Amino acid sequence: QSALTQPASVSGSPGQSITISCTGTSSDVGGYNYVSWSQQHPGKAPKLLIYDVSYRPSGVSDRFSGSKSGNTASLTISGLQAEDEADYYCSSYTSTSIVVFGGGTKLTVL
Amino acid sequence: EVQLVQSGAEVKKPGESLRISCKGSGYSFIGYWIGWVRQMPGKGLEWMGMIYPSDSDTRYSPSFQGQVTISADNSISTAYLQWSGLKASDTAMYYCVRHRGWLQPDYWGQGTLVTVSS
Numbered sequence: 001q002s003a004l005t006q007p008a009s010v011s012g013s014p015g016q017s018i019t020i021s022c023t024g025t026s027s028d029v030g031g032y033n034y035v036s037w038s039q040q041h042p043g044k045a046p047k048l049l050i051y052d053v054s055y056r057p058s059g060v061s062d063r064f065s066g067s068k069s070g071n072t073a074s075l076t077i078s079g080l081q082a083e084d085e086a087d088y089y090c091s092s093y094t095s096t097s098i099v100v101f102g103g104g105t106k107l108t109v110l
Numbered sequence: 111e112v113q114l115v116q117s118g119a120e121v122k123k124p125g126e127s128l129r130i131s132c133k134g135s136g137y138s139f140i141g142y143w144i145g146w147v148r149q150m151p152g153k154g155l156e157w158m159g160m161i162y163p164s165d166s167d168t169r170y171s172p173s174f175q176g177q178v179t180i181s182a183d184n185s186i187s188t189a190y191l192q193w194s195g196l197k198a199s200d201t202a203m204y205y206c207v208r209h210r211g212w213l214q215p216d217y218w219g220q221g222t223l224v225t226v227s228s
Contacts, residue, residue: 003154003156032212034211034212034213034214035214036214036215036216038155038215038218040155045205045218045219045220045221046155046205046207046215046218047218048214048215048216048217048218051210051214051216052211052212052214057216087154089154089155091155091157091214091215093212093213093214097169097213098157098159098160098169098170098171098213099145099157099160099171099209099213099215100157101147101154101155101156101157102154103154104154104155
């Protein structure tokens with residue numbers, strides 16, 4: 001099971017919107033609506049931001065949104081804030097009933 | 111409040127065995143898959159495997175099959191990750207994570223740093 005493909009880095013200025021992509025195959029991202037996104041600040045444990053492609057857990061800002069088209073899922077962060085600077089990871093359920101993560105994307109807020 | 115509390119940092123020598131733990135609270139421990147995730151220094155998250163405590167069904171990533179063993183003790187709501195012969199390349203932070211519906215990771219432990227060095 002290969003890792004999902006994410007851009008290594010993205011950047012944006014405060015107030016702007018950015019989108020992080022997560023590309024898999026029909027055996028994972030494209031085959032199921034079970035994609036999640038997690039945020040990890042340096043030295044901290046990851047935190048769930050999005051599940052089931054586009055649902056936010058209670059307490060997560062509505063500036064974070066998720067979507068999917070074909071084999072690619074996306075995380076959009078609107079109204080970028082300094083505190084959003086972190087690493088972001090997608091993950092997906094797979095056809096072999098296990099989990100696969102993306103390689104991670106480092107977001108820099110300029 | 112759902113919490114996953116992991117055991118403390120470990121320093122081991124190559125070839126030694128090790129078991130680290132993850133204690134769940136605030137939810138029905140036996141009703142959710144518990145997974146383990148490796149993060150090597152400066153690298154991304156790698157899913158290793160998981161266990162369903164209710165029936166001990168265990169699944170592994172092909173990359174980690176045969177390299178580690180995952181187990182659980184329902185009487186104390188604790189999951190374990192075990193090595194029988196550590197290598198320097200096992201040096202990493204290890205996180206346990208609860209999987210919600212369709213195996214999506216929702217709650218994470220604080221991490222256990224494992225250092226393997228001669």
